[in-house]
Amino acid sequence: MIFCSLYSGSSGNSIFVSSGEAKILVDVGLPGKSIEAALKEISECPSEIDGIFITHEHSDHIKGVGVLSRKYDIPVYANERTWIAMGSSIGKIKEHNIKIMDKKVISIKDMDIVNYSIPHDAACPVGYSIHYKGKKVSIATDLGCFTEEVKTNIKDSDLILLESNHDVEMLKFGPYPYPLKRRILSDIGHLSNEACGIAIADITNHNPKKIVLGHLSKTNNYPDLAYQTVVNVLNDKNIKLDRDVFLTMADRGKPSSYHEL
Template sequence: MIFCPLYSGSSGNSIFVASQKTKILVDVGMPGKSIESALKHINQNPNDIDGIFITHEHSDHIKGAGIISRRYDIPIYANEYTWEAMETKIGNVKENNIKIINNNSVDIMDMHIANYKISHDAAAPIGYALYSGNKKACIATDLGYFSSEVKTIIKDADVILLESNHDVEMVKFGPYPYPLKKRILSDVGHLSNDACGQAIVEIMNDKQKHIILGHLSKTNNFPELAYQTVANILKENCIEIGKDISLDLARRNMPSDVIDF
């Protein structure tokens, strides 16, 4: 499989995932031209995308979904409540490209795309676990907290995009109004750097994992701070980066490194 966060952060999110026969995008939260540019950067053609899978209806996850669907005739997959919440925001989509997810999974050729519930302040937010052969990748961002369901789903994945959204003290003393601070720090908000580090400790087992820290806040975090906070927690728990685990950061404004696994 191939896994690449094209954009990741509070400004916009989109992830490219491919198996031998299938290519999909999870979320399209950037303008169409930005998505096209990112795909070109990693030598991928948007005409080859087989589906767009939406986690939830917030603008940083759906901004370019309608444009890309119309331009390249790509189906958009989302659960019923997410469709209802986003359909007026993405423009007209061809009827045959509206795919309502009614079950826990969808199969597209050789890729199995399972979904699972996450805690976030959206209509019916979900994360995705993507399988092909004996490989598995998971996308776990926009988590209010690290639930037992999320833990169970992602613990055996080869590659995980895991939220490391904010530093708690930066939120508390930052410029956001109090209601927004309260929302970010709540169980339907976002996962902090410390919570991310602890989550990684909880899913450690004998399986070698490649974890990418993603969805970093532009206002309440720094890439170096997110990485170092998580690294310190791993070190405190005798987990060695480069030996027990691979740890990377997803870039905000350009594609991250392509992971081929």
């Protein structure tokens, strides 16, 4: 299985995952041309994408969905409430490409995609765990808090893209208006660097995990700060890098964290 974050951050998000036979995108939060360029950079072709899976309807996750689906005739998978919430934003999708997820597991060729609820201020937001031949990758961003449901769904993954959105002090004293700060800090907002570290510690067991830190705020975070804050939390809990956890960062503006499992 191949995993690659094409873009990750408050400016837009998209993730590529492939198995032996199937290729999918999770979210398309940038213009179609940007996604095409990113796929070309990792030697993948958008016309070979078997499906686009949507986490929720916010613009940094759906901006290019309609364009890619129409241009390459790609099915789009989302639950019913998310379809209703994003319908006016993505334009007309061909009827046969409107895939309403009404069950927990969607199988595409040799890949199984499991969706689970996440705590975020959207209509019906979900994360995804993707299975292929005993390997599992999970995507857990846009989390106001690290719930038991999220933990249960991602804890046994081989690789996890986990949100490390903001530094709390930068957010509190930054330029955002007070209502937006409250929203981000709430249990349906975004996961802070420290909370991300605590979550990683909570799921670390005797099996080493690859963790990709993603969805960083452009205004309220820095990659080095996010990384070091997480490392400090792990050190405090006697969790060692490159032994218990292998930590990398998802880049905001280009493909990164390319992993073959």
